[in-house]
Amino acid sequence: MASQLDKRTCGPGRGVGQERMPAAGRSGMRPEWRPAEGSTATPQADPSPKEAPRVSSPDGPPRPATARRGASRQSVLVVQDPQALGEFVTAWEDLAAAALEPNVYFEPWMLQNALKAFGARDNLRVLMVHNHPSGRPDPAGKLALLVPLQPTLSFKQLRVIESWIYPQCGLGAPLVRAPGARESVARLLDWANSEGSGASLLALKRIARGGPLHTLIFQVAVEAGLHPSSTDAAGRGLWRHAEGADSDAALPIGLRRRLRQKEQRLAQRGHLRHRVLQPGDDVGGWIDDFARLVRDSTQAGASLLASDQGRRFFEATIEEALRRGRLILLGLDFDGAPMARRCLLTVGGGAVALETAYEEELAMFSPAELLELHCLRHLHALGLQWMDGGGASTSRLLNEELTVETVVIGGGTDDPVVSGPPPQG
Numbered sequence: 001m002a003s004q005l006d007k008r009t010c011g012p013g014r015g016v017g018q019e020r021m022p023a024a025g026r027s028g029m030r031p032e033w034r035p036a037e038g039s040t041a042t043p044q045a046d047p048s049p050k051e052a053p054r055v056s057s058p059d060g061p062p063r064p065a066t067a068r069r070g071a072s073r074q075s076v077l078v079v080q081d082p083q084a085l086g087e088f089v090t091a092w093e094d095l096a097a098a099a100l101e102p103n104v105y106f107e108p109w110m111l112q113n114a115l116k117a118f119g120a121r122d123n124l125r126v127l128m129v130h131n132h133p134s135g136r137p138d139p140a141g142k143l144a145l146l147v148p149l150q151p152t153l154s155f156k157q158l159r160v161i162e163s164w165i166y167p168q169c170g171l172g173a174p175l176v177r178a179p180g181a182r183e184s185v186a187r188l189l190d191w192a193n194s195e196g197s198g199a200s201l202l203a204l205k206r207i208a209r210g211g212p213l214h215t216l217i218f219q220v221a222v223e224a225g226l227h228p229s230s231t232d233a234a235g236r237g238l239w240r241h242a243e244g245a246d247s248d249a250a251l252p253i254g255l256r257r258r259l260r261q262k263e264q265r266l267a268q269r270g271h272l273r274h275r276v277l278q279p280g281d282d283v284g285g286w287i288d289d290f291a292r293l294v295r296d297s298t299q300a301g302a303s304l305l306a307s308d309q310g311r312r313f314f315e316a317t318i319e320e321a322l323r324r325g326r327l328i329l330l331g332l333d334f335d336g337a338p339m340a341r342r343c344l345l346t347v348g349g350g351a352v353a354l355e356t357a358y359e360e361e362l363a364m365f366s367p368a369e370l371l372e373l374h375c376l377r378h379l380h381a382l383g384l385q386w387m388d389g390g391g392a393s394t395s396r397l398l399n400e401e402l403t404v405e406t407v408v409i410g411g412g413t414d415d416p417v418v419s420g421p422p423p424q425g
Contacts, residue, residue, distance in 0.1 A: 117313035147174035162203035172206035233405040237389040237398035270335040277329035289338040293357035340371035350386035
């Protein structure tokens with residue numbers, strides 16, 4: 001399929017890989033905010049102290065949550081119409097720039113494209129917590145937290161509201177504004193523990209173990225009398241810049257020698273070229289190279305480019321990342337043909353790998369590892385401090401491991417199954 005970006009190029013003045021940061025079920029359930037066509041939407045007001053959400057306690061009947069909000073009043077909006085998210089983009093960008101843990105996958109330019117590409121049948125909603133120092137709910141209030149959610153059923157038929165993870169979404173950390181993060185997380189747990197959520201459990205997926213958000217969620221939940229737990233832990237490669245060492249010197253001597261030998265063997269058989277997206281390059285050609293490598297791969301099913309909607313999302317993401325100066329495309333060519341490709345997105349002082357593909361017929365030369373080495377050299381040259389290699393990372397070349405897991409927090413309903421209509425999707 002011909003790329004929609006064939007005429008897109010990396011324009012002059014945009015530093016490739018340089019980030020441009022934005023400027024600093026029961027009756028009586030509280031209704032979710034659903035903007036009606038032609039009407040002005042109103043957020044859910046913060047409950048008064050007499051209506052404080054209640055939490056489950058192992059020592060007795062439900063009691064009011066102890067992790068309360070501070071002086072800054074907050075309200076919750078739950079948006080089910082993706083088109084209604086447009087009015088919040090400016091505040092959303094500001095939140096992403098001030099997040100306790102950066103998460104490029106939930107920034108507006110990525111999440112909105114993902115909702116368009118993958119979210120049609122998942123009964124999704126986007127939960128937002130707004131700050132209102134005046135105490136008056138206002139959709140224009142400063143955004144304090146944002147997370148996409150979907151309802152589902154657990155294996156015991158418990159109703160669960162869980163963070164939505166779309167294809168190749170490496171992290172599920174909610175965007176939480178660093179100042180006031182404790183109050184915002186408490187507000188999220190209050191909502192999840194209320195009848196308005198329609199669920200017994202909140203499951204936050206792909207949270208970085210030991211990170212500041214992971215620690216904060218556990219602290220706030222315990223303070224509220226809840227019992228958080230972790231499950232579905234998975235590790236992957238993470239690279240951190242080592243002070244005083246270049247990218248090659250940080251590798252074990254034996255591995256460095258083997259990779260150098262493979263590069264030499266390739267050079268003896270043909271021409272090996274290391275590629276980096278340059279100003280004026282045809283970005284559509286890079287996308288076609290990815291698609292060609294994926295089509296011939298036994299791992300095609302795990303790639304964004306294995307489906308039409310995935311390719312559309314990939315193209316839209318590359319186009320917007322390029323416009324923002326946050327795109328890195330790297331590759332290896334052998335005798336003029338694509339041998340390996342990687343797409344990375346910059347965030348903060350580092351980068352995340354979105355898509356990786358390589359020629360399996362040249363597996364004896366370890367194209368994935370040679371590409372990883374090329375990637376580390378380039379990141380080092382750019383001065384970036386870390387890289388999340390994603391599921392396709394070659395951990396032998398990376399000096400740390402990132403573990404992500406699902407954090408589960410129990411709700412405050414009396415029965416194990418919340419009444420109401422079954423979730424769709």
